[in-house]
Amino acid sequence: MMNAGQVDFNYLEGKAGILRKHIIKMIGEAGSGHPGGSLSAADILTVLYFQVMNVDPRSPKDPDRDRFVLSKGHGAPALYAALAEKGYFPVEELWNLRKINSPLQGHPDMRKVPGVEMSTGSLGQGLSAANGMALAARVMGKNYRVYVVLGDGETQEGQIWEAAMTSAHYGLDNVTAFLDFNQLQIDGPCAEVKSPLPFFEKWQAFGWEVMEIDGHNVKEIWEACQKAMTIKGKPVMVICRTIKGRGVSFMENEVDWHGKAPDREQLEKAMAELERGVHRHESKNSHP
Amino acid sequence: MSQKIATRDAYGEILVELGKKNPRIVALDADLSKSTKTANFKKAFPQRFFNMGVAEADMMGTAAGLAAAGLIPFASTFAVFATGRVYDQLRNSIAYPNLNVKIVATHAGITVGEDGGSHQSIEDIAIMRVMPNMTVIVPADGPETKKAVEAAVEMDGPVYIRLGRSGVPVIFSEEEPFTPGRGKILREGSDISIIAVGIMVSKALEAAQTLSQKGIEARVINMSSIKPLDQDMIVQAARETGGIVTAEEHSIIGGLGGAVSEVTAERYPVPVKRVGVQDTFGESGSPELLLEKYGLTPENIVKAVEEILQKR
Known part of the structure; x- marks a missing residue:
């Protein structure tokens, strides 16, 4: 186990900034995609891929590698950006997102992109797959860990709660889930569309160890991962307070930027802001 | 059996x-x-x-x-x-x-x-x-x-x-091999073909016996591999026997009957009759009585064969 002094958090913040620029540029090039939920999850993915997970792009099928499942598959640009930066494929490939004959499908396809561990996109299914990978580690006597990112709106899917029971019932302490709690879904605030709240008490009642952090603070994300490794006998849910569209002022907390590409002018403005590291909001959500 | x-x-x-x-x-x-x-x-x-x-x-x-x-x-x-x-x-x-x-x-x-x-x-x-x-x-x-x-x-x-x-x-011996994508001719015949799956295979063999007593020799095919499908065996049956009856414990829509009809329609059109559950749900009852009520008996297969042959 590492101590915080060994971790270069400035590096991680810089890396998250690079991921955000990739996200905006690739969605701009594609002309469609989901910037809001990609930007809100960018810091979580950065810490996982560049500090926490035991993965090596030179051997993407290593049976002992840690696994990552992006259950909220529409956040694919964030995952692709992380994989490209990590070295799974050239960064230039990112500009082919959503284009014909590109491996970078609108939602992650494990058969087309090295480093993608599970095909997702139809919401609610990623936690079940993560549980399967975690159970497989037990059957095969392996020590790898499985990380999964869920959307908050996504938890309206019943399968999430079936899977939540499975993780707890089988005591899957090798599963660490992150809830990207940005409070918005396509049709509006989650609490108004059909409230999935309260999250903290629900996951706790389902038998999970629950933590709550600022999902844009790389140090808090790293600390949550470290703490998760010490929890035995049950899965860990890290509720991450996030801002949808984080890093681009006109996208932050704006529900319309769930699934819309910036035009040329917006793209330039967004890139300039990301260059300067501007944030309009702080991630201080109400109690999850 | x-x-x-x-x-x-x-x-x-x-x-x-x-x-x-x-x-x-x-x-x-x-x-x-x-x-x-x-x-x-x-x-x-x-x-x-x-x-x-x-x-x-x-x-x-x-x-x-x-x-x-x-x-x-x-x-x-x-x-x-x-x-x-x-x-x-x-x-x-x-x-x-x-x-x-x-x-x-x-x-x-x-x-x-x-x-x-x-x-x-x-x-x-x-x-x-x-x-x-x-x-x-x-x-x-x-x-x-x-x-x-x-x-x-x-x-x-x-x-x-x-x-x-x-x-x-039980139809097969324990040693009988199974190959995905391959149908199996269980009984030779040149007057008509009966292609069946699941529980309807043994009923197709019974129907073939009855037909034989009437002077009609039916080829019986077990098409257990529905996908991949043995298209060539279906085309051969169509060419050599001129008509096909399908039999399945499934809706006549989209199952074996659907699959066989797709192949014959494209590659060798011949009359096809589908024995199966009509476009309806089932109900409570003993299996035997349900098979009778929903038209899944050897007699239903015989009847379907005769309907095709009458039109020749």
């Missing part, structure tokens, strides 16, 4: 046998392990069996994760829950990524009996057949079930195997 074995019993036995040889095989069930017979596997390999409770969607998703990590999961429940209930999980978590999950469904068709129409899956072949990457097998008896399960382990990719609740007459 006096001995009867339920295909689900054969499944329970062979899964344990294969589990001994292959440590990558694991099994999942959704609170029906005593009925689907995965309970045998649980008893033999408790560490490799996962009861997912009454949560079929989660079971399929978990199976996908197990397969993604390199294991060979067998996921079992009743056919009605193993297909329609979890269509999207099968489609997006298993078939789309072409994961090595074996879905072995029991209690298919109306011979579920007394539980009634809610539990009688008559559309699962159609549902599974339309899914890219999915192999679909409907074994005719116990021995073929065992061979099909063995073959499924050898294949890399999702496989759906459709089994029944009740005992069915």
Whole structure:
């Protein structure tokens, strides 16, 4: 186990900034995609891929590698950006997102992109797959860990709660889930569309160890991962307070930027802001 | 053909046998392990069996994760829950990524009996057949079930195997090989062809006997591999016998009858009659009486053959 002094958090913040620029540029090039939920999850993915997970792009099928499942598959640009930066494929490939004959499908396809561990996109299914990978580690006597990112709106899917029971019932302490709690879904605030709240008490009642952090603070994300490794006998849910569209002022907390590409002018403005590291909001959500 | 074995019993036995040889095989069930017979596997390999409770969607998703990590999961429940209930999980978590999950469904068709129409899956072949990457097998008896399960382990990719609740007459020897994508001619004949799957194979053989007494020699084909389908054998039957009757314990829409009609329409048009459940749900009752009421008897096959021959 590492101590915080060994971790270069400035590096991680810089890396998250690079991921955000990739996200905006690739969605701009594609002309469609989901910037809001990609930007809100960018810091979580950065810490996982560049500090926490035991993965090596030179051997993407290593049976002992840690696994990552992006259950909220529409956040694919964030995952692709992380994989490209990590070295799974050239960064230039990112500009082919959503284009014909590109491996970078609108939602992650494990058969087309090295480093993608599970095909997702139809919401609610990623936690079940993560549980399967975690159970497989037990059957095969392996020590790898499985990380999964869920959307908050996504938890309206019943399968999430079936899977939540499975993780707890089988005591899957090798599963660490992150809830990207940005409070918005396509049709509006989650609490108004059909409230999935309260999250903290629900996951706790389902038998999970629950933590709550600022999902844009790389140090808090790293600390949550470290703490998760010490929890035995049950899965860990890290509720991450996030801002949808984080890093681009006109996208932050704006529900319309769930699934819309910036035009040329917006793209330039967004890139300039990301260059300067501007944030309009702080991630201080109400109690999850 | 006096001995009867339920295909689900054969499944329970062979899964344990294969589990001994292959440590990558694991099994999942959704609170029906005593009925689907995965309970045998649980008893033999408790560490490799996962009861997912009454949560079929989660079971399929978990199976996908197990397969993604390199294991060979067998996921079992009743056919009605193993297909329609979890269509999207099968489609997006298993078939789309072409994961090595074996879905072995029991209690298919109306011979579920007394539980009634809610539990009688008559559309699962159609549902599974339309899914890219999915192999679909409907074994005719116990021995073929065992061979099909063995073959499924050898294949890399999702496989759906459709089994029944009740005992069915044994047609094949334990040594009879099974090859995906290959039909099997069980009886030669040049007047008409009867292509059948599952419990209807033995009924097709009975019908052929009756027809023979009337001077009509029917070719009987077991088409247990519905996907991939032995198109050439169908075309050959069409060319050499001039007409085809299909027989299945499934809706006449989208199943074996649908598949055969697609092939003949495109490659060698001949008259085709489909024996199966008409476009309707089943109901409670004993399996035998249900088969009669819903038109799934050897007599129904004979009648269909005669209707084709009368038009010649």
